[in-house]
Amino acid sequence: MATSPQPAESNSWRQFKAILRKDIVMELRTFEMLTSMILYTVLTLVIYQIALSQSGSGFDVRLIAAGLLWLAFVFTSMLGLNRSLVHEKDQGCLEALLLSPVDRPVIFFAKAVGNLIFLLIVQVITMPLFFVMFLANRPLGGAWWMIPLSLLVGAIGIAGVGTLLATISVNTRGRDFILAVLFVPIMYPLLLAAVGATSAAVLGGTGYVTEFWRDLALAGGYDAIMLLAAYGLYEFVIGA
């Protein structure tokens, strides 16, 4: 485009920004996705309270804290991923996107980054809540920054592969159910590694730093392989 006001920027980058901005503006108008995701997480925390209500004061919640935290994020991210593509599908936005001269990989990255941003916002808001509610008087074993770092690495994989799976599931009859059926087994390795890393940071103990980095590296490796695969497959899936 010769008349482009910013000739220094590449075409794809502008397309990427446009799709991302569209998603964020749409969300800012209604706050529909963020409200439902955050509320869902809070409700999950209430259910945790019910589940732990009989465990007594002697029970060390830290032993399962990482698992509980990730469980909440898995459920809420499935909700969010489904939502983000149902909008596109039901309002015919996806067709319009496909008709416009936008590179398919750009659509993938824009949607995935949008989902990542929403998921991170949910994590930033609900993580302190979790710690206040469940780990208030319990000292953290490891360094505090390790927990957000492990959450970020996990969220990247969830948003990336989840965007592909949600694009598939939104075109099926069972939508959210199909997403769960595809999402959970595919995400299993990432979640196991992410819970391992978060758990090492929460619990501390001897050798927790090595354990943390090893699990984080495994989660990062999963992210790299599966994101590449999702990126390669997205073009076919969205065009179908």
Next chain:
Amino acid sequence: MDRKKLTLIALATAGVLTLADLVIAFFVAAPVISNMSLDIAGVNIGGKLFANPILFSQKIFYFHVPVAITSFVVFFFTAFYGVKFLMTRDRVFDTKARIATEVTLIFTLLTMLTGDLWTRVEWNTWWVWEPRLTTYLIMLLLVIGYFVLRASVEDEEKRAVYASAFGILAFLDAPISFAITRLVPSSQHPVILRLGGGLDAWQLTAFLLGMFGMLCFGYVIYQLRYREERVRERIEVLKATLED
């Protein structure tokens, strides 16, 4: 015609090899002896106390491991034909990928069943979250997910594309979960029994016979299902033309 003959030959080979595997495994191959005497006083088998019990349950190894490896080999073809379908858009490859996944389902279920028999005898439990078991459960769920996905898409073109994409993703995922369940250890359940020092000549022979026999069985099931499917498709086409 040629393919038909090959299938028959493979079926015969599979039968002979698997039979030979079982005969050698049960009558020739040396039994594996457990060193359990280090941990406990002895094991009560049939009212007698053995310090070094012979692990008869280990014989399932000659069946279970070939089945497990075959399931991975066949699963590879799900991804392979998935890639081929996405590249050529030829529906034949989608059918092939689907049938490969069906065969994977059979072998994965057989692996779980035979593995569980062993677990029950050897570890005295039906289920533990042990790396091998966990990996297979995930693989089973992936294969089931593949069929659930197929069943919920009405448009044939879309169904084929989605199934191919998910098949490829699932095949990449299986080895990763295989590796990660080992690298992120769950400290409660160490691997209890290992075959120390490899297999001797007869044990290896039995295992290899079983391995090739099972691969032949996989091929035969695949071919038979594929032929059935091709005939069914042809009937559908004929029906459609007759209606016009």
